[in-house]
Amino acid sequence: MATEAWEDGLSGLLQSTFNTSILKRESFHGQPFAETTPDSFHAVVAYLRHQQGFDYLTDLTAVDHPNEESRFELIAILYSFEHNRRIRIKTRFAEAHHQQTLSTLFQAANWLEREIFDMFGIQFAGHPNLKRILMPDDWQGHPLRKERSLTDMDQAWVQQHLGIESGQ
Amino acid sequence: MTNQQTTNHLETSEMVLNMGPQHPSTHGVLRLVLKLDGERVKAVECVIGYLHRGVEKIGENRTYTQFAPYVDRMDYIAAVSNGLGYCLAVEKLINVEAPPRAQIVRLLFAELNRIASHLLWLGTSALDLGAMTALFYCMREREEVLKIFENYCGARLTTHAFRIGGLQYELHDTFEAETRAFSEMFKRRLDEYEQLLTKNPIWIERLRGVGILNAEECKSYAVSGPMIRAAGIQWDLRKAQPYSGYDQFDFDIPVLYGADSYDRYLIRIEEMRQSLRIIDQALEKIPPGAIMAKVSKVLKPPPGEVYVSIEAPKGELGYYIVSDGSLHPYRLRVRPPSFVNLASLEKMAVGALVADVVAIIGTIDIVLGEVDR
Numbered sequence: 001m002a003t004e005a006w007e008d009g010l011s012g013l014l015q016s017t018f019n020t021s022i023l024k025r026e027s028f029h030g031q032p033f034a035e036t037t038p039d040s041f042h043a044v045v046a047y048l049r050h051q052q053g054f055d056y057l058t059d060l061t062a063v064d065h066p067n068e069e070s071r072f073e074l075i076a077i078l079y080s081f082e083h084n085r086r087i088r089i090k091t092r093f094a095e096a097h098h099q100q101t102l103s104t105l106f107q108a109a110n111w112l113e114r115e116i117f118d119m120f121g122i123q124f125a126g127h128p129n130l131k132r133i134l135m136p137d138d139w140q141g142h143p144l145r146k147e148r149s150l151t152d153m154d155q156a157w158v159q160q161h162l163g164i165e166s167g168q
Numbered sequence: 169m170t171n172q173q174t175t176n177h178l179e180t181s182e183m184v185l186n187m188g189p190q191h192p193s194t195h196g197v198l199r200l201v202l203k204l205d206g207e208r209v210k211a212v213e214c215v216i217g218y219l220h221r222g223v224e225k226i227g228e229n230r231t232y233t234q235f236a237p238y239v240d241r242m243d244y245i246a247a248v249s250n251g252l253g254y255c256l257a258v259e260k261l262i263n264v265e266a267p268p269r270a271q272i273v274r275l276l277f278a279e280l281n282r283i284a285s286h287l288l289w290l291g292t293s294a295l296d297l298g299a300m301t302a303l304f305y306c307m308r309e310r311e312e313v314l315k316i317f318e319n320y321c322g323a324r325l326t327t328h329a330f331r332i333g334g335l336q337y338e339l340h341d342t343f344e345a346e347t348r349a350f351s352e353m354f355k356r357r358l359d360e361y362e363q364l365l366t367k368n369p370i371w372i373e374r375l376r377g378v379g380i381l382n383a384e385e386c387k388s389y390a391v392s393g394p395m396i397r398a399a400g401i402q403w404d405l406r407k408a409q410p411y412s413g414y415d416q417f418d419f420d421i422p423v424l425y426g427a428d429s430y431d432r433y434l435i436r437i438e439e440m441r442q443s444l445r446i447i448d449q450a451l452e453k454i455p456p457g458a459i460m461a462k463v464s465k466v467l468k469p470p471p472g473e474v475y476v477s478i479e480a481p482k483g484e485l486g487y488y489i490v491s492d493g494s495l496h497p498y499r500l501r502v503r504p505p506s507f508v509n510l511a512s513l514e515k516m517a518v519g520a521l522v523a524d525v526v527a528i529i530g531t532i533d534i535v536l537g538e539v540d541r
Contacts, residue, residue: 001470001471001472001473002470002471002472003472028472028473028474029260029261029263029472029474031474031475055387055388056387056390057390058390058475058477058484058486058503059390059475059486059488059501059503061488061501061503063490063498063499064499075488077475077486077488077503081387081401081403084408084409086475088475106388106389106390107385107388107389107390107511107512107515108388108389108390108508108511110511111507111508111511112508115507119224132217133216133217134216134217134220134540134541135217135220136217143222143225144224144225148225150222150225150226150228150229
């Protein structure tokens with residue numbers, strides 16, 4: 001993607017506070033984002049929340065890149081009422097990684113992380129109630145992973161619970 | 169219970185009550201597991217997903233244009249807003265702006281839809297609380313809005329009114345007259361609703377002090393829309409980060425400080441008045457000109473990612489789209505206001521009475537099609 005460097009006061013602060021933990025500071029179509037190491041993701045978000053007034057977790061979501069070693073990308077979209085400004089903080093990690101939960105910082109992260117767990121199978125360490133939210137509890141598989149096709153279903157679940165041969 | 173446990177006073181114990189998924193007051197298929205001590209709620213867990221259709225997965229398997237009608241099926245009460253948000257997000261990705269005429273018409277439809285959405289909310293949540301008359305009044309007026317939609321595009325609910333780059337159709341000849349007539353009539357009707365409800369002692373008793381979520385909690389739960397404005401935060405994306413030409417209009421963002429169900433009701437009533445103000449102004453200045461910008465028929469946005477959000481009737485509706493340069497979005501995330509707002513129910517309902525839970529669900533204003541996607 002054709003990004004530009006993200007240069008302003010906040011970007012500089014992130015760099016000086018977290019140094020090498022900040023891997024990227026870029027901007028696309030005027031929307032700034034920073035990438036952090038997975039271990040410092042929580043600390044960066046906490047810093048933004050408590051010190052910089054980004055006290056609103058607009059959204060938390062993930063993207064799957066199955067062919068890369070760090071296959072999951074976690075994206076937090078933060079908003080500051082004070083500055084009327086939105087930024088994105090991202091991190092990348094492998095499937096086996098357990099990412100520290102943001103639910104200690106934002107109540108909203110509780111459901112959003114459950115949805116990510118449900119859809120991608122990403123594990124969140126320290127989450128109070130990490131279980132499926134949209135799919136049935138005993139469903140097998142995580143629908144938004146790229147290896148799942150649109151019509152891919154847990155056929156065993158469908159047969160057992162719906163009493164039909166196939167969901168598709 | 170054994171004999172030894174039988175005493176001369178009444179034994180009470182905690183009870184787990186299932187509410188829904190087919191309960192009328194849950195506005196769709198929402199199931200609540202309530203842990204009760206008598207009539208008091210000690211804990212509540214929402215069970216959702218009954219209406220999950222995998223909208224985000226479908227998005228990854230359709231072209232950008234093909235996906236546009238699907239968004240109408242999320243918040244089907246405010247399909248126009250869903251479509252507007254999606255079109256704006258894709259337009260941002262391909263760096264296209266809709267022509268001025270299209271922008272004003274979009275805004276007109278979005279505001280009409282806001283009124284329709286709030287009307288359905290008012291009617292149904294009043295019905296939940298036993299005020300049946302309001303439902304008939306609200307449905308009667310909402311019908312007028314739906315007729316305008318129908319005359320424009322043939323559909324009443326899932327309108328698919330907009331296209332990426334502009335509008336689906338040119339405005340029909342009678343649009344201005346119909347909308348003017350509606351606006352004229354609806355101003356008076358709003359006063360009637362208020363006469364019916366605002367000072368009604370039963371209405372106040374049922375809503376005042378029920379479902380309190382203060383400003384700090386609203387921020388922590390990322391609650392948006394009328395709920396956060398009822399908690400003293402005057403924040404509306406139409407003013408904060410104007411899109412589609414909202415900055416050319418003169419309107420107010422209502423704010424109240426009670427943070428309870430009653431204030432959420434008052435906020436929505438006032439929002440309908442403000443929507444009428446916008447509609448009246450917009451009708452005066454629909455510019456002539458094209459309704460579509462130049463958009464290539466085969467849409468292949470360059471690699472990149474954007475997050476674009478709008479103020480839907482229920483709160484902040486956002487689209488986070490990742491493009492890898494192909495025909496299909498690589499990832500299409502919808503930030504649904506209903507889903508995020510509903511999470512706060514697990515906080516608000518604790519300590520309330522069972523009957524209050526109905527009032528609280530009502531004033532969050534959820535649509536399960538959007539919660540579950």
